[in-house]
Amino acid sequence: MVDTKENIREKIITVADDLFYRNGYVQTSFSTISEAVGISRGNFYYHFKTKDEILDAVINRRMGNVQRMLDQWETEGKKPEDRIRCFINILLMNKVKIKQFGCPIGTLSTELVKLEHESQEEANKLFTLIRGWLRDQFIALGKKKEADELAMHLLARSQGIATLANAFHDEKFIKNEVKQMNEWLESTIKKQ
Numbered sequence: 001m002v003d004t005k006e007n008i009r010e011k012i013i014t015v016a017d018d019l020f021y022r023n024g025y026v027q028t029s030f031s032t033i034s035e036a037v038g039i040s041r042g043n044f045y046y047h048f049k050t051k052d053e054i055l056d057a058v059i060n061r062r063m064g065n066v067q068r069m070l071d072q073w074e075t076e077g078k079k080p081e082d083r084i085r086c087f088i089n090i091l092l093m094n095k096v097k098i099k100q101f102g103c104p105i106g107t108l109s110t111e112l113v114k115l116e117h118e119s120q121e122e123a124n125k126l127f128t129l130i131r132g133w134l135r136d137q138f139i140a141l142g143k144k145k146e147a148d149e150l151a152m153h154l155l156a157r158s159q160g161i162a163t164l165a166n167a168f169h170d171e172k173f174i175k176n177e178v179k180q181m182n183e184w185l186e187s188t189i190k191k192q
Contacts, residue, residue, distance in 0.1 A: 009047045011037050017058045021097075021104045025055060025111050052119065059122050062105070066126055070133045080140035081189055087134060087154070088181045091161055095174045103162035105130075131155055141189060150188065157181060 015036045019028040030051060034044040048054045077083030091098060101107065105126045112120035134151035143150055161177045164170070 005047075008037070008039065008043070012039075012044065012047055012054065013057045013061055016054045017061060020055070020058055020108060022101055025051075025108065025117075026115070055117075055119050056122065059108075059119060059126070062108075062126055063129065066105075066129055070129070080137040081185060084134065084137050084141075084154070084185055085182060087130070088158070088178055088185065091158060091165075091174055091178050095165070095171050098162050098174065099165050099169050099171055102166035103159060106159045106162055127155065143188070154181070 012033060016028065016033050019033060019036065023032075028051075030041065030044060033054070034041050037044070048057070073083045073086040077086055097104075105123075109120065109123045109127065111117075112123050131148075131151050134154055135147045138144075138147035138150045157177075158181075161174060165174045
């Protein structure tokens with residue numbers, strides 16, 4: 001396949017996304033990205049003038065990926081509790097990466113907040129998207145009054161699990177917590 005302008009740009013975003021996740025935004029330099037992509041710095045600057053431009057592209061890509069994932073769960077899950085379970089069980093699906101690097105959304109948001117970076121609000125929209133989707137699922141379960149509270153509880157717990165699994169490199173912890181979250185969901189559904 002011939003590298004077109006668009007292919008190279010997409011490759012830069014893909015590589016930067018991975019490096020930001022694995023190493024952090026601050027620790028990832030232009031040269032690290034250009035070396036990983038296999039292009040000269042001059043060619044790199046043709047596509048992105050600043051690291052912040054790359055960050056914006058990465059956040060936009062993550063937003064699109066999260067939206068597609070939520071849309072897929074909507075299609076695949078017959079009932080709201082099935083869709084919520086998809087959210088819970090993603091911790092298991094990504095347990096190896098979470099154990100090594102934490103949550104890609106949480107780690108980036110935390111880093112940008114610490115830096116007081118202008119893109120922190122854009123990065124936080126990823127959490128807002130998931131929160132709204134979870135809220136909608138709890139509303140569909142008949143939990144309209146407490147839907148946002150339940151959504152935030154689940155989102156906060158998943159972030160805590162990702163952070164602690166990363167800190168302790170403990171896969172068993174992830175499995176136990178996911179089991180407990182699924183049990184919590186069942187008991188929440190039964191409460192009227």
